[in-house]
Amino acid sequence: xxxxxxxxxxxxxxxxRAKLSHLLVSSGFTVFRCCASGSELRRAINECExxxxxxxxxxxxxxxxxxxxxxxxxxxxxxxxxPLVLESCESPEVFRLPLPLSSQALIGAVQMLSQLHQMRLxxxxxxxxxxxxxxxxxxxxxHGITEPEAHRALQRYAMNHxxxxxxxxxxxxxxxx
Numbered sequence: 001x002x003x004x005x006x007x008x009x010x011x012x013x014x015x016x017r018a019k020l021s022h023l024l025v026s027s028g029f030t031v032f033r034c035c036a037s038g039s040e041l042r043r044a045i046n047e048c049e050x051x052x053x054x055x056x057x058x059x060x061x062x063x064x065x066x067x068x069x070x071x072x073x074x075x076x077x078x079x080x081x082x083p084l085v086l087e088s089c090e091s092p093e094v095f096r097l098p099l100p101l102s103s104q105a106l107i108g109a110v111q112m113l114s115q116l117h118q119m120r121l122x123x124x125x126x127x128x129x130x131x132x133x134x135x136x137x138x139x140x141x142x143h144g145i146t147e148p149e150a151h152r153a154l155q156r157y158a159m160n161h162x163x164x165x166x167x168x169x170x171x172x173x174x175x176x177x
Contacts, residue, residue, distance in 0.1 A: 038062020135169035
């Protein structure tokens with residue numbers, strides 16, 4: 001059985017938390033916790049270790065970019081907000097949905113993040129991890145991009161072509177020889 005991503009919902013508005021939770025649970029997802037503050041959100045992330053964070057708007061004590069920086073390897077963030085707020089988020093790792101939002105768009109985004117979550121587990125073995133890291137370094141040098149951009153490029157290509165990221169990374173390294 002595949003691991004099920006734990007979903008943590010965060011919003012200042014209690015009504016938003018309740019609506020999101022109800023919609024996700026009724027669609028078959030597991031909501032681990034609903035949080036009203038950044039400190040509460042960070043505690044929930046630490047408890048469940050690997051999760052999808054659905055962030056409705058912003059929290060005064062927790063910016064999406066900071067959260068991604070601090071917890072990026074353990075979480076995937078879906079930021080739902082007005083376009084102006086979405087534009088202020090700089091991390092390419094934060095997934096974004098603009099308001100107003102349809103139920104289908106939300107469910108589709110959470111399904112996609114859940115699939116990404118499943119693809120991340122189990123973690124790569126030592127040699128596979130080294131291969132991915134070397135391919136990222138090569139892409140960074142060749143294209144003048146950052147590490148997260150190189151990671152995302154590898155990830156997207158591998159997903160779009162039904163490959164393991166490590167296998168695609170090995171192809172890149174082989175072609176550069």
